[in-house]
Amino acid sequence: MNKDIILLRTVEVAAIASYKYIGKKNKNILDGAAVEAMEKVLNSAEGFSIKVVNGEGELDNAPMLYSGQILGDKSTKVPMFDVCVDPVEGTNPAASNFAGSIATIAISRLNTMLKLPEMYMEKLFVSNQLKDCADLQHGIIACVQKMQKKAKKKDIKAIILDKPRHNEIIKKLDKMGVIVRLIKDGDVLAAIDVVNGEADFVYGIGGAPEGGLMASLAISSGCKMMAKLVGYDQVWPHEKETKQRVEYENQALQKINLSFEKYLDDNDLIKDPRTRFFAAGITAGGTLKAIDYLNGKYYVSAFMSSHGVIRNIKSVYDIDQINALKPEIKYLFDKYKRK
Structure with a gap:
């Protein structure tokens, strides 16, 4: 079959x-x-x-x-x-x-x-029409400004994970005229909406293993994805398990020869x-x-x-x-x- x-x-x-x-x-x-x-x-x-x-x-x-x-x-x-x-x-x-x-x-x-550790990842998934603007290295706000310029309008559509860690970014995007749709979970599902024309981009710090799925979706659909691994202590600095998770993450990163500073695009995550x-x-x-x-x-x-x-x-x-x-x-x- x-x-x-x-x-x-x-x-x-x-x-x-x-x-x-x-x-x-x-x-x-x-x-x-x-x-x-x-x-x-x-x-x-x-x-x-x-x-x-x-x-x-x-x-x-x-x-x-x-x-x-x-x-x-x-x-x-x-x-x-x-x-x-x-x-x-x-x-x-x-x-x-x-x-x-x-x-x-x-x-x-x-x-x-690429085998991804079970940790957090900052992910940006951009539509085919705006894929040339998918650049996280200068921050999400600068990236969105590029998208607005390319689209020749301010009211581009975003899907953002509704988490406390994104509150300031959500406020800034709202002031910039971006139409923001908030989701509690499911950034892979949100990326499908981008592919189907319901939004211009998805952004958020979520699970790293899902990054491989989003990379495949980006490559196979003609969209674009950028990502960067984020330490557990950056998201949950005061939790009991934070120290243990940081130790696990450092060991995991050594195995795959990656660092928190390295930016990855879809072709780094899947070379096919x-x-x-x-x-x-x-x-x-x-x-x-x-x-x-x-x-x-x-x-x-x-x-x-x-x-x-x-x-x-x-x-x-x-x-x-x-x-x-x-x-x-x-x-x-x-x-x-x-x-």
Whole structure:
């Protein structure tokens, strides 16, 4: 079967498995369902295998979809690829049933993805029309001024993570005439909105592993991303775990030969112009819609980008037919059916 179809099915089935637990206030069990579904579909793939580069949190010693895990066709004659995975990007929104969660995966040629530590990253994702302005080295405000000049208007549209660490930047952008949309979680989902023309850029300090997914999306869609790693002590200077996290981060940076001062663009994170990106809505939001279920059928809103081609996809999963024709994933639908 075509590799792209398998990867598209992977994110869609992960969204379906998580549906049972949307709004149940238990983000761990919701995430666990999506992880199991994603691993099952990937492990049943034929004709290729994958190596997880950025996966489930290494700080939590995740048992599935962990960094370095090999999945797929076990034959030595098939090609192997790198992947970044996030079975539920936005576990809090999904557990509380508000907008902001997706299942997502990105793939590239073997040994082309940078393994990112589980830490914070300042990320800027800019639309195709303004990608020449994506330069964080002089700060986000100077970068936005470049975008306004290029767009020949002040009221460009931004999506910003609504966190206390961004309060001053949000105030400055508002005074500059920028139309700011705030989100609690889900900067990968927000980047999809940029690709689909709903905003001009996404900015915020969020999770570093998601940076690989956003880099794949930028490369495959013709947009642009810039990023820089940020120390835990810069975000949470007074927490009990700060000292331990700083030690972990310093060790992690030494392993990948990076520093907090180095600026990275999408091509530093993924060295493959043929990278592909896939996502499916869980509670979603914006241009990607939430998963729904009615009369034995799941309605899934999915997204794919590759080689500058962008696809917004509506899929309908008829459970009875799938259970009859795809017995290898039948137990997932039985196990995670919402009653």
